Amino acid sequence: MKLRFGFFLFFAVVAGLWPVSSPGQISDAQAYKWYEQGRRELSRQDYPKAIAAFDRAILQQRNFAEAYLGRGLAHAGQGEFDRAVDDCTRSLDFKSSLVEAYRCRGKAYAALGRPDRAVEDYTQLLTRNSGDAAALRNRGSVRAQLNQWDLAIEDFTRAIALDPKNAESYYNRAVARERLGQSQEAVEDYGQALSLNPKDFNSYLNRGIAYDRLGQEERALADYSRAIDLNPDRSDLYARRALIQARAGRYDAALEDLSRALSLNPEDPRYFNQRGLVYRKNGHPEKAVADHSRAIELSPMAGEGYYLRGQAFFDQGQKEKAGQDFQKACALGITEGCRSARLFEK
Secondary structure, three states, X not given: XXXXXXXXXXXXXXXXXXXXXXXXXXXXXXXXXXXXXXXXXXXXXOHXXXXXXXXXXXXXXXXXXXXXXXXXXXXXXXXXXXXXXHHHHHHHHHOOOOOHHHHHHHHHHHHOOOHHHHHHHHHHHHHHOOOOHHHHHHHHHHHHHOOOHHHHHHHHXXXXXXXXXXXXXXXXXXXXXXXXXXXXXXXXXXXXXXHHOOOXXXXXXXXXXXXXXXXXXXXXXXXXXXXXXXXXXXXXXXXXXXXXXXXXXXXXXXXXXXXXXXXXXXXXXXXXXXXXXXXXHOOOHHHHHHHHHHHHHHOXXXXXXXXXXXXXXXXXXXXXXXXXXXHHHHHOOOHHHHXXXXXXXX
């Protein structure tokens, strides 16, 4: 299952994201002018120009907390998260009440792979405003990075209570519940996310995986098909759907999906092995041999291809070749290959 640990949010710059100072609050009118210019550039996501303007504002007034915050957000927008941490810290040094600096720094810490520090900053935000749903979502996300799944679920649940129309909170809680093996609860949350965002590809994909785990294969099939509609160039989606089709005995449909997967990703040995298995079940061992041989060419040190080709050779009555493949699979660590090789020795 592909987890969206983006639940780690990227920086979206919004005008008015932090308190706006008035000229009367700033001792230097030029500093205020450059600060406002930086805000405008930031709202346009022109980060280099925003940084240049905030630089000028700080040059005019060294303790201009909002200007440090603005520059920190611009650095974050460019992926310069270390600099973002530095600037957001400076803004708090000059004005500890500038709470948006905690949000800025928390996001930067999360992006730098320092979730423990991010949790501290989001907790600071929530100490000042326990009803900050975005801070709860963000803290839940970084708690997920720390594998604190129960605490993450608590944060997402609180965020949902405060903002029940936010699809991300349901999606994130679903991912956390899946990690705890709560597949049925995850399915329900993905459903809520989809009711709010009907074109959310990841919710369809992950709900399909959850349905698959619950043994609800036709529902999983429907979700994989919807995910394919939304993202038809993902080869793995066709492979997932093919597994369900094959288990249901719909071999032609499975072969069609696997051929599509291979057209999108012709160098993946897993798809050749998977299609070879379907060919074998569908009574075409010679085509199975060809697919497993191609998988071996692509990944000669993986034993699975040898083991599966050995089975196909056995179906054809080519026992000597089957035995050789089983021995090779055994040498490469495939337990079933060793068992089959021993049977041939008897």
